Amino acid sequence: MNAVVNSEFSLSGQANSWRRFLPMAGIVLAHAALFYALQNGLISHVVKVMPEEVVMTFVQPEKPVTPPPAKIVEKPVSLKQPDIQLPVIPTPVVNTPPAPHSITAVVNDTPPPPKTDAPVVVSAAPTPPAPATPKSVSAVEYLRPPRPEYPSLSRRMGEEGKVVMRVLVNDKGQAEKIEVHQSSGFPRLDDAARVAIMRAVFKPYHEDGKALAMIATATIHFSLDS
Known part of the structure; x- marks a missing residue:
């Protein structure tokens, strides 16, 4: 019974010692890797591989310049009719005989006799009788x-x-x-x-x-x- 207890105790003590040793072992390994990198120049190679700083400047695009509207000058258009002289066509005179039962008006070119200023007779209205004196x-x-x-x-x-x-x-x-x-x-x-x-x-x-x-x-x- 005691032997079993002692064996369990020894196993738990070994586990605790390993847990304490692991962090220390990790630190030692990290330092060893850093020292190795310094000896072989790996750090400078990594620094050279890193991209250099890029400076970007945003330039605002210029506004497009709108040209002023073109002025439209209206020129008066003169509408002149061409001087065209039409030919004079004589009108034919047709003497048509008077139709039967037609009425022919006779124009008398004799001027009427002058009017004479005859005296105008105006009949006077009868005078009303004068009112009798009261x-x-x-x-x-x-x-x-x-x-x-x-x-x-x-x-x-x-x-x-x-x-x-x-x-x-x-x-x-x-x-x-x-x-x-x-x-x-x-x-x-x-x-x-x-x-x-x-x-x-x-x-x-x-x-x-x-x-x-x-x-x-x-x-x-x-x-x-x-």
Whole structure:
């Protein structure tokens, strides 16, 4: 039993010693190979065999130069027609006889007689009869008597008076034109009297059974007592 153990122990010790010796043996072999190479000049041969350093320079290619566009000069082309004179071909005159039932126009070369300036007679339009002058009537009657409005400002100012007017009355009894013949002295009273006459309706004036226009005299009184 002890012999077996001792043999195993001896084998393991030899293995460990070999493991330690292998690195040392490799180093020694490497040095020996280096020394041999130096002696025989193998290292210098290897250095000579190595390629030398190559320097490469990249040159940018030049841009192509584009020539400027050529100018096109247009020359005017003169279109002249050749002077060609066409021959004059006489037109033949053919006398054709008139067809039956044809109408021949006779041209009279005699100039017409000169026109004489005859007097132009213009008949004058009948003159309308002049309108009859309205007759003046002093005493008038009303179909709708005037109702004058006393101005409030005239009452406060104490204005009063009489307004006499000449009125043109048409055939329908309506006042067409009013003129103040005698003023009251106050414009407000005169205006109020004129408005009252314009709103009134007169009795038309009749002559021979026909209504006519007339000139009437109308009087309006303004009194503070009334």
